[in-house]
Amino acid sequence: MKNLRVVITGIGIICAHGLNREDFWSGAVAGKSGIGPLKSLDSKGLRTNVAGEITNYQPEQHFSPRQLRRMDRAGQYAVVAAREAVAQAALNLKQLDCYRAGVILGTSLGGMQSGDHFHRQWLTQGLRRARPSLLLSYPIHTPGDEIAYDLGFKGPRSVISTACAAGANALGLARDLLCSGRADVILAGGVDPLCLLSFSGFSSLQALCAGACAPYSRSDGISIGEGAAVLVMEPLEKALEREAGVLAEFLGYGLSADAYHPTAPDPGGQGAARAMRQALGMSGLLPEQVNYINGHGTGTPANDLSEPKAMRRVFGEHLPAIPISSTKSMLGHTLGAAGAIEAATCVLAVQRDLVPPTINFQPDSNKATDLDFVPNCSRQHQVDVALSNSFAFGGNNACVVIGKYRATRKPSPGRETAGEIVITGLGAVGAAGLGVAEWWRCFSSGEASWGAIKEFDATAYRCQQGAEMPVLSPRGYTSPGAWRRMDTLSRQALVASRLAWDDAGLPRTRETGPETAVIFATGSGPTETVAAFNRSIILKGPAAANPKLFPNTVMNAATGHICLAMGFKGPTSTITTGGVSGSTALIYASEILRQGMANVALVVCADEFNEVLLAGHDCLPGLLTTEKPRPFDQRNSGALLGAAGIGLVLERRDLAEQRQARIYARLLGYGMTGDNYKKGGVDPQGQEWTRAMSDALKSAGVQPEQLGYCAAAASGVATADRAEAVALSAVCGQSVPVGAPKSLTGDCMGSSGAVNVLAAVLALTKGELTPSLNLAAPPADLPLNHVTTAGTRAEVPYALVNSFAYGGNYVSLLLGQ
């Protein structure tokens, strides 16, 4: 981890103030309200009829009819903002090494509009009459893919979904990847459209303000908004090299978990304060050096009480002199986009020495009269350093620090840099069994864990097989009360977390809590809860929304439950990038450990398997098989789905050795790439996948011939299997034994990368190679050293772990003994 200086060279915004950066800023400076009558959704049954809605947007002015058939609002907004950012940064896309250009996006809803549309068709017209193409836009990572397709980027691509902190968190991950030399430029930001699900949910929680919200004064609820912001981030030296105009410097960021309550923020603001302190620490700044705070400022009583307390904890006597304002007072709460829009606000504030106001501010209702909330009018103010707060459901906090670009500013020394990252704990739950020993037995014996579906009636579907989760009990994992508050996904995740933590032999003390990072990964997300919640809205209207279900509909709900149950308060994030989620979470955890943001990181991956998921996949031809999954076989006809919860404990090697921990494997390198082939597809040419594998080897300093095993991502889906076979053939030739764990476990979606890590660790520690079952006829033109027999053994000094996501995203990990 180098202490590189990361700068911002371009900004693009689309929001209720307008369709571009200057419209946004002029509205913000004028204290204009973007909150008005809600037009795009029926407000019947909601507690409000206003929103921060984007008006005057003509999609056809930005996209061709063909593009518009493919993209929903989330994708469109993300691309509109990205294009503007790239234009301001004057990036020459033709000269850019596309593999060194990445996209990291935060979103809470992603393609939920498309999902909602499909669900509505399904419930009202029947599944067979619902439009399957909507499902290609539904995956939450799709807006990130859209940006990459539009700009031709093929570098690291990830989507973070920590609800309202996602946009800020995305900037942080982008910064880490730039600092670790994984890209030359990253477009980072956030997007969220208006969606009935979020309106109904907040309405059911009685969290919506009837009119326009009034943060920090009347504080009687939020207004929901929509929009996107994308920032061009690059290392200073690269920006200077290409003579880019530097807008501001990204000085640092901080993440934390409240571990206080499943939904409500810590009223004392301790978690938020930890995130702010971490951000300042990474920036090498003292609190008194901050000149402006863009607050989270939602307008809920809970936030507006706790946030000032958190700020007082950090800034103490200096706080009254620091202007604080809420962008949400003008735009509404844009959920996953908010952190990015507000970071962009900070960039503009430091660039122009102007702080936007908190509008609708009512001095009579101000409960913190000594603080300067920049009431109603913007102000000229010297801003050298600005801090932006974003706090989310589940107690996920993210703060970013933006500074005026000064050539003489010294890079932050950072807390500590460290060498190798090791895996010291493993936990697994799924059809293969409870505990990693059961999974390894499955891998070694070659006994597949999938079978005929028993949990629900699958006779209406073509595919009637899968790897189902056994019934889980709270016994040994948490209290029955906490268990009742969790949904299926959170329970799977918690069980895996406990197993991994106990396997690592780590204590649960008040000291370990703030030093433990939790990075959650899911491809499917809480589909069972989302479907149940949405079903009642579709069939009975928003007034029927169940407030008990809503908090568990966010992707990061499981993270909040884990942190609460296990007392973890360190950095936390949620990666939702389809099939590469688990692998990406491992990468993010390693970066967090390398820079000393935590001493231990728990990576938790969980994916459900239920009727909704089966129905959705069954609608898309070629994805699911009616026979056996045959990865890499010429007769492959699709995959089977599986549920999983996988926990991995990562530590810095020196700390692990210090406590004499058992080390399963070293995480030595990784590669992250993406293609621009097509939405929901995978380029069968496999060039980008080849590059991901090569990058993993290169970054680890390992030659292909040193590899002893590759845990392949192949699942039985023809195009993806072919792409991987091409890549493996190009990188490893016929020398490396290749096995496909999905042939045994089914495709566990976002958790599948972590499943492959289990297989790789089995190979590294015991020399047992997980085979590709049912492989009789591999393609003759792509000869590989396939492991087709259970019980195959070999000495494995290094193992490659592959994963891919539909939409063309590839992550390879390199593990060593």
Add this chain to the structure above:
Amino acid sequence: MTYRSPLAKKENALTTQLIGKLEVPWEFTSLTEEYRALREKAGLLDYSYLGRLEITGENALDFLQAQLARDIEFLMPEQSMPCLLLTGEARPVDMVMVYNQEDHFLVESSPAGRDIVSNLLKTAAPDGVTVKDLSATFGVLGLEGPYAWQVLGQVLDFEVSVLAYQGFLAVKWAGEQLLISRSGFTAEYGYKIYAPPEVIVKLWPVFKEKCRPVGYRVLEVAMLEVRQPNIYRELADDGTVIRCGFNWLVDIQKENFCGKKALQAQREAGQDYLTVGFTISRDVELAVGNPVAAVDTEVGRVSYFLYSPGLDKILGVARLKREWVASGISLQVQDIHGQWHLAPTCSAPYITPKSWSTVIA
């Protein structure tokens, strides 16, 4: 020998009452005034009569797991939870509060259960587990009320809102280390302050300037109003865990705990009687054990009752044949003179605590 609070000499309650061997402050002014303080602002309580046991040793967790009816394996440091302690025959001994102090546990018992809990745990403790009675070395003050947090914050220099429900933390006051827990009894914001007796004696007047002292009498009323278990009162007759509705204080799925087999047998046998709340005019003279009738047939007995100033009625719980246990039906209760009176049944909580709509600022 009767136990007297360290405050007893300096802060004489108007009346006291013996509960077991403990003299508890019963009333400081009047039930009505104290009730108003507790339900509308904050009441100050002398909780020094609560029992406090320190459980130490490598196997302290296993020991408590074997004794307590709830699963405390996942009780994090600085968290507490209420649990039932049962006899081998599954008869409730007491409702205790267990605090995880990271390297040891604290078990807090009610005044009535103080001695029996102490003796039971000391007797059951295996080698390597030490049960030390700290009751005499620590005094406890309590604050209960919708603005208890405000009073606490005015006296002690810490951010009260950081203390989550059933959490606890250490705070310094006048150079003394205090332990503050948020674990009340009345469904209002409730706090306990633990300190050596001499510190408690100094703290009392400081809090007294901010809020009214309230006694055990009003505490019991407020507990009943939200159906907080009061083992001492409710088990006077043939009460069991299931009959009293204390199931929520038991994790029956837990691997093992004292009384589990007997409790499972009770569950399998099914329950003939269950408990329901009722209200009746304040003028009726009742006694525990008075008959309760429905449609001219006796269906149960009065278990426990108190006058609730909040309802201005007598509020009670009755043990009835299970088919009659439902809220919103009209029963008849016989008074001590043999007269029958209308008594509608109701579901808990019987009042709505103001704290539920009060946010810690």
